[in-house]
Amino acid sequence: MNIKMIAEMAGVSVSTVSKIMNNYSDVSEKTKQRVLEIIEQTGYSPSNSAKTLATKKSNLIGVIFAGELNVEFTHPFFVEVLNSFKKQMGVLGYDLIFFSNEKFISSGDYFARSVHFNVDGCVIISGQKMEPTIRDLDMSSIPCIGVDLELKGKKSGFVMSDNFQVSSKVVEHFYLLGYRELGFIGSAADSDISNLRESGYVKAIESFGLTLNRQWFVHGDDFFEPSGYTAMQQLIQAGNLPKAIFAASDLLALGAIRALKEHGLSVPEDIAIIGCDDIEACKYTSPKLSTIRQNKERLGILAAHMLYDLINNQSGGGSFVVEPVLIVRESCGSQLNTQ
Amino acid sequence: MNIKMIAEMAGVSVSTVSKIMNNYSDVSEKTKQRVLEIIEQTGYSPSNSAKTLATKKSNLIGVIFAGELNVEFTHPFFVEVLNSFKKQMGVLGYDLIFFSNEKFISSGDYFARSVHFNVDGCVIISGQKMEPTIRDLDMSSIPCIGVDLELKGKKSGFVMSDNFQVSSKVVEHFYLLGYRELGFIGSAADSDISNLRESGYVKAIESFGLTLNRQWFVHGDDFFEPSGYTAMQQLIQAGNLPKAIFAASDLLALGAIRALKEHGLSVPEDIAIIGCDDIEACKYTSPKLSTIRQNKERLGILAAHMLYDLINNQSGGGSFVVEPVLIVRESCGSQLNTQ
DNA sequence: CTGAAAGCGCTTACAG
């Protein structure tokens, strides 16, 4: 079934059918109805490849997770941003394509893949370690939006959480609850996100006039639970513990709590803990984990709208920062101190 | 940059370049090297739409989540199967496309979307309620693989967990631990998966010669935590509690545990519980949740290979069943009884 | 071993 067959069935030319499919106004209402009816009956759907070839627009958005391969869909942050991005992009008339073909000329070449598929734009979500080839895409003429990733290209923009606020909200909360001795558990030294949170934390501690004690700052190898466990053990072995700890991820926080429990210490009575990310498990642990939530839905929606504007030349990029929110549950000791 | 420009730069014809790109053998090694070098230098990547138009093969696989819209990426099962499917499909040379465009003629028409994008095949993952339009795709000539979804078309196949075994492993485990009074918490009456697990559970109870007591079978409105909580409350109110309960999802199990705790009952001492799915939270709750895990990675890999074979006419469909595995943690009371 | 030409299914000036 193609446009030629529809044209024949309706007794009109191919051009006329095309015009009708694309909402041109210079077609008589009569022929329009007739053709539309046939399209309806036959269930005809125009070939996207032919259309893309003729127009250079594919209505496809490339989705890229700039980090370790094949963890994307199990990455809680990515997945939620993506969900809201997809929904919004769908409303705007676009479908999503994921690059996974490993037979590709050079598998990390996102720019080549983007021209290969003629995508109208790309969304790039920041993962653990960024691949350098992302820059080629960023600098190209293909519209790109970074999520938690600072893109600088002429046709690029980005959205991110206010990472300074992430940490500053934690410090403020600890401060108001009366904690003065604050520790930190981060990921590896080469993690941008962890470093951003740590430096924001340090700045906030200083701006609250608290004493910064580096011996309470420890780091794991990644953002996962065992790293938090090991990091906390270091702290315990060292002897002198802080009263409250901010962990750069919920899993790190959970690992820390496990280590604490094993040493007969309780959270939040002996030590208060706040995590980061608000993963599903926070609600079901004991104590329930207080955490910082990024507004992932908003991040996704903003990314979609910015990308749309970039594609349609309605904006020259730029960036949006969205405010994180502190979720108070049990592990920070709020109830403890307000009782 | 297109094939014509490459041809001119190399001083050969477009046909020759095409042959080289597609690994035809009837090209001299000399010209082949020259052309390859130019391709390398220019970073040329052939247009997918032109290629698709000419060959009717897109190297694209449509990914469909047959259920409520826009929950897909936050669905733990979907996401893990997809991760492994994507990886395997990538190795086989395919990319993935997600249908989200809501401006499409009729947004639920998966068949039309599939021809629109000329996908080589589709993977359909079973969600809560299946949309009837899935059948059109199933019955079409487009290769399809269902995951946890029985497809019947000539060019279709499916992979699924052995749902009878899911329940039967639970009953066996309970039995060996000495529990004789077994309850069940399911989702709504129209959920296929919940029903499958329930009937398997009933069959297993009977085959172990245990007494089936329907008053210990309760249902929530969905698979989420609050439903488990409410269902458990019903059971508690009714007075007479079973000694062990199998919940059709981990979240239902977690809700049930919360209700139990609130009534001063403890798990597994007063009542043992096994969930289903093995979500991440299981490891971090207290007690840690015993559960049944579907082999999602295997499901994804199998789906990819079957789809590949279907696309390349190397098989006529069929189905694979993969064995679920019981993950013993704390909530089932294993330690309790073996001490 | 190489190349000219038709064809895939659309869109878009352009002529009428």
Added chain:
DNA sequence: CTGAAAGCGCTTACAG
């Protein structure tokens, strides 16, 4: 308001 024709960038018989 309608249609003929060129063109988008590939592939593939086919001729040489």
